[in-house]
Amino acid sequence: MRDALLRAWNSFWFRPAGPTGLLAARSIVCAQALWILLSRPNLPEILDWPHAFWLGVDRALAGRFLILGLPTGIEHALYWLLLAGLAAGMLGFFSRASGLAMALLLYHFAAFEDIFSSRGGPFFRGLTVPVMALVLLACAEMPRWRARPSPEFRWPLAAIQVLFAFTYFFSGISKLLAMGPRWFSARNFQGLVLGLIIPEVSAPWSRAVAASTALCQAGAVAAFALDFLLVLAAFSPRAARFAIPALAVGHLLVVKILGVVFLGLPLLLIFVDWDAIAGQIERRRSAGGLRTAEGILSAPQAGPELPRSLRR
Amino acid sequence: MLSSLWPLLRKGLPPELIQGARLLSFVLLVFLAMRVARSRDPLRRKRRIQILLGYLLAVNAAVVLVRTDDWPFSPYPMMAVDATDRTTVHSMIAFRAVDRLGREWRVDPLAWSPLFPQAIMGWFENVYPFASPAQREEVGRFLLARAEEARVRHVWGLRVGNERWLGPLAAPDTNLYWPPPEGATQPFVRLRVYRLFWRSTELVADPARFGRKLLLECSAP
Numbered sequence: 001m002r003d004a005l006l007r008a009w010n011s012f013w014f015r016p017a018g019p020t021g022l023l024a025a026r027s028i029v030c031a032q033a034l035w036i037l038l039s040r041p042n043l044p045e046i047l048d049w050p051h052a053f054w055l056g057v058d059r060a061l062a063g064r065f066l067i068l069g070l071p072t073g074i075e076h077a078l079y080w081l082l083l084a085g086l087a088a089g090m091l092g093f094f095s096r097a098s099g100l101a102m103a104l105l106l107y108h109f110a111a112f113e114d115i116f117s118s119r120g121g122p123f124f125r126g127l128t129v130p131v132m133a134l135v136l137l138a139c140a141e142m143p144r145w146r147a148r149p150s151p152e153f154r155w156p157l158a159a160i161q162v163l164f165a166f167t168y169f170f171s172g173i174s175k176l177l178a179m180g181p182r183w184f185s186a187r188n189f190q191g192l193v194l195g196l197i198i199p200e201v202s203a204p205w206s207r208a209v210a211a212s213t214a215l216c217q218a219g220a221v222a223a224f225a226l227d228f229l230l231v232l233a234a235f236s237p238r239a240a241r242f243a244i245p246a247l248a249v250g251h252l253l254v255v256k257i258l259g260v261v262f263l264g265l266p267l268l269l270i271f272v273d274w275d276a277i278a279g280q281i282e283r284r285r286s287a288g289g290l291r292t293a294e295g296i297l298s299a300p301q302a303g304p305e306l307p308r309s310l311r312r
Numbered sequence: 313m314l315s316s317l318w319p320l321l322r323k324g325l326p327p328e329l330i331q332g333a334r335l336l337s338f339v340l341l342v343f344l345a346m347r348v349a350r351s352r353d354p355l356r357r358k359r360r361i362q363i364l365l366g367y368l369l370a371v372n373a374a375v376v377l378v379r380t381d382d383w384p385f386s387p388y389p390m391m392a393v394d395a396t397d398r399t400t401v402h403s404m405i406a407f408r409a410v411d412r413l414g415r416e417w418r419v420d421p422l423a424w425s426p427l428f429p430q431a432i433m434g435w436f437e438n439v440y441p442f443a444s445p446a447q448r449e450e451v452g453r454f455l456l457a458r459a460e461e462a463r464v465r466h467v468w469g470l471r472v473g474n475e476r477w478l479g480p481l482a483a484p485d486t487n488l489y490w491p492p493p494e495g496a497t498q499p500f501v502r503l504r505v506y507r508l509f510w511r512s513t514e515l516v517a518d519p520a521r522f523g524r525k526l527l528l529e530c531s532a533p
Contacts, residue, residue, distance in 0.1 A: 013361075013362075013365060014358070035478075035483055036483050038477050038482070039474055039475075039483035039484075040425070040426040041426065041476050041477050042425075042426055050450045050451060050454050051450075052439075052448070056435065056439035056442075058327055060326075060332070061327070064331040064334055064335040096349055100345075100346070103342070107338065107384065110384075111383075112426070113426070113427060113428075116434060117432075117435055117438060124388075124390065128384050128386055132368070132384050135342055136364075138349065139346060139348040139349035139364070155361055155365070159365060159368060163368070166388070170372070170387055170388045171389070171390045171392070174376060174379065174387050175392045177377075177379065178379075178389070178394070179392070179394050183392070183394075188396050190395075191394075191395025191398065191512070192391055194516060195402065197512065197515060197516055198404055198508075198510075199406070199510060199515065199519070200418070201488055201489060203488060260486055260488075261484050261485070261487075262486070263486060
């Protein structure tokens with residue numbers, strides 16, 4: 001039993017994989033973080049907001065997120081440095097030092113959006129997985145195009161995929177711990193939809209869904225599937241082929257029914273089998289190259305006739 | 313059980329210790345990762361990778377079981393609530409800007425960028441009750457000035473706040489908001505902050521059926 005578990009553990013984390021998946025994951029993670037930060041220009045400016053906003057932020061909390069009273073100019077410079085690093089990382093320019101620096105800066109700045117209000121950390125802002133992924137990518141072997149398959153290209157990618165799958169899986173577990181299987185009932189789902197209809201704002205399909213017990217039951221089943229589906233994708237590329245589109249559609253429905261946008265959605269792309277795609281492109285290219293080579297070799301037979309002056 | 317024990321265990325602990333422990337859990341992750349990066353010997357490297365992976369899985373699982381914040385380790389408590397009670401009275405903070413003609417307008421949701429209204433509502437929920445009148449006034453005036461700035465940009469057809477760089481491609485907030493005010497041509501001179509109350513079933517039947525209570529009103533200087 002122990003040996004079987006050990007084999008499963010080793011095969012999951014350390015089976016050889018090509019470099020493309022890890023290269024793609026690095027670009028996707030950097031692009032995701034860059035997208036969020038470019039959508040929050042001047043995040044450091046909240047440091048200059050009136051002091052009253054900071055009344056609820058105790059020193060310990062600020063210290064935890066490395067908000068140490070640096071001059072705002074320096075914070076702005078660090079923010080720009082982070083943006084530049086992420087842009088470079090997205091394009092493939094990534095080193096251990098830059099990965100680690102980006103992870104620490106992202107950990108620092110990610111907290112800004114929620115620092116005045118949240119008591120649960122900035123867990124739902126699309127930066128949770130990028131922070132941890134950057135730490136992992138900083139310690140992983142730097143992948144190169146066309147490098148031989150290696151376990152070094154597998155474990156960091158698998159870890160990032162598992163971390164992302166946790167977003168859903170732990171969300172499902174949290175629901176079960178909070179309320180048990182009753183969470184996934186039509187009545188509870190209806191209550192959630194109703195609870196998110198607030199004065200003057202409601203998601204476009206919320207009233208229609210709340211009015212139908214059957215749709216609420218379907219919603220509850222879909223929520224269960226959403227929460228527990230992606231874990232399968234982390235373990236099986238075949239399941240990923242089905243789970244990724246299903247989750248993308250699921251999230252569109254969540255926006256329409258509950259009015260909640262899941263900012264981590266682009267990270268689903270890390271479950272695409274980039275190695276297989278790169279392999280296919282490579283095979284097509286080499287097949288095309290072979291045809292070209294054949295064409296060159298057969299040129300004297302197929303080519304135009306020699307000019308008369310040269311036939312003599 | 314663990315989740316009910318944890319609040320008892322941490323009760324009375326100074327915030328420095330709790331937040332310090334949370335920072336430490338992240339620092340430890342970085343430390344373990346750097347140990348992996350530094351190792352050259354394949355056997356030692358593999359062992360260190362296993363420790364790093366074990367740590368990642370263990371802390372994530374622990375955070376879920378005790379249902380606590382340890383970001384970037386998170387239990388992702390998204391909507392993990394009992395929503396079966398239909399009698400609950402819900403409430404929220406709402407903001408209205410008042411123009412020179414005395415008309416009330418909803419504030420552009422991007423007016424307080426880089427933060428979204430949800431964060432400002434959070435401040436009013438958690439901090440406002442403990443703030444002094446002067447501090448409340450200071451916050452109100454700041455928010456009013458920002459609301460007016462956003463109105464002017466909107467009237468001029470310029471991008472507002474978080475959409476300044478990426479435009480419509482900018483990442484939105486996780487919550488849906490109301491649209492920006494259309495036709496607000498007169499300057500905003502006052503800000504009113506209300507608490508709205510409603511019952512879900514009543515609001516669904518009639519979208520205008522909610523109560524409101526004025527929390528704060530402040531004028532431009």
